[in-house]
Amino acid sequence: MSIFESTFWSVPPLNREPEPLIRGHIDGKTKPPGALGQLESLALQLALMQWQGTIQPVYITQPAMLVFAADHGIAAHNISIAPQTVTQQMVLNFLNGGAAINAFCATNGLALKVIDCGMIKALPVSHEDYIVKRVASGSHDISRQPAMSDMEAELAILHGADVAKCITGKGCNVVGFGEMGIGNTSVAAALISALTGEPVRNLTGKGTGINDSQLTVKQNLLEQAMARTETACGNLPVSPEQALVHTGGFEIGQIAGAMLATAQAGKLILVDGFIVSAAALLATKIAPEVRDYMVFCHCSAERGHKFVLEQLNATPLLDLGLRLGEGTGAALSLPLLKAAASFYNDMASFESAKVVL
Incomplete structure (x- = not known):
């Protein structure tokens, strides 16, 4: 099976x-x-x-935020405001308590865990909130080759499930999902295109703030990725496994696996922005029933997010113009969940x- x-x-x-x-x-x-x-x-x-x-x-018991981090080969094309080294630097910032997600989790009472799914380099640190579930040292450049092997795709899903099972097994019944990975709006757009058949150009935005020239390069690279995927797999949309292998990222695969395991345990899923919504779409393509357990926390400013929310028949709780990621929108939504209870x-x-x- x-x-x-x-x-x-x-x-x-x-x-x-x-x-x-x-x-x-x-x-x-x-x-x-x-x-x-x-x-x-x-x-x-x-x-x-x-x-x-x-x-x-x-009841809302022991709510937790899981931030999954990984690197992406396509980021080598200078399609982000930051170099790939920033993924690792921001993970260290999370562990040192200095990021927006730290502030929001502290304010709203969420425990924060950070997972290395496959950054270019592993961090030589030991920290109680740092979980190492590395699949590889970054995924491949999807404009030129598949992001990962079949085995790596399976491993990403299973690693994410293991993380969620550990958290929910200790009494957490609300799990928020965030991410960190330079270039991951690119792979999220490609994954959504692969899963739905929507032209990738319609899903490709400026991420955290690239210029028009970088956006053109990003769009062209992603169209190359989708052409390669169609050559390998046939017409879009493709299966969830093919989509993850050809266009995904390790953090997106692990988030999808963690969502599946969270729903399997009957716990609530807080879905953050564009990248996490792409993972949610992947999870629902694998097991449609997981949608019952999802709360969509905000609509981000990233182009393509409204489309994926429509695909998921989702009405987000907040629309604050956020485009940071990290799980910030999900953390901000927890007070609304508490108010509902x-x-x-x-x-x-x-x-x-x-x-x-």
Whole structure:
């Protein structure tokens, strides 16, 4: 059985049978029906995931942020504002507590773990929040050859699943996903194109802020990558395995594997921006049921993100013009999830408050 088949994961679809009862509980609160907007959808999702036969409080326990880091061969073409060495430097910054994701996790109460999926060089450090799951020293230049071998693609998925199983096995029931990797908006655009057939030029943006000349180079390189992929695999879209092998990155593969394992365990997935959404699309192509466990935290400023959100039938919680990555949008959404649980658990009903309309 292939890990790229849904039967391997056996993700249970959410049981929708109690939905009318849960909606009745929500609508019975001292407010007009639907007045809390997307918070009501979040509360419903939490209650369905934690359903035990009767209306019970919902809980958020030991929320964690997993930031997966890797390097990409295509970045050698100067299509980013930063050299590839910045991937490793930013991972060190994460471990030293100095990045935006550190600040947001500290503010909102998420434990932060950083995973080396395949940076060019391994860090010679030992840190309690640093997990080494290296597949290789960076993926290949997708404009010229497949990003990885079949074996490396499988290993990426399985490594990510192992990380998630470890976190959820210790009591975490909300897992946020972030990433770090110079050049990873390029491979994310290529992966989405491979999975959907959408022309890659329509999905290719300026990332963290490249100039117009760099964008043209980036678009041309990605069109070369897609032409090569079609020559090797046939017309787009291609299978999830082919998409990851030919156009993916190690961090994207590991995020997808971690999402699959998180859903398999019945826990909630916080999806960050463009790159993490590409991984979410990959995960849903492998096992569509994983979509039930996802919360889409924000719409980034990156070109192509709205398209992938539409493919996932997702309405993001926030639209703040973010384009940083790291999991920052996911970390910022946790207070909204907590607010949804709070009103579901603690808000009075019309009956208990003796409010008569």
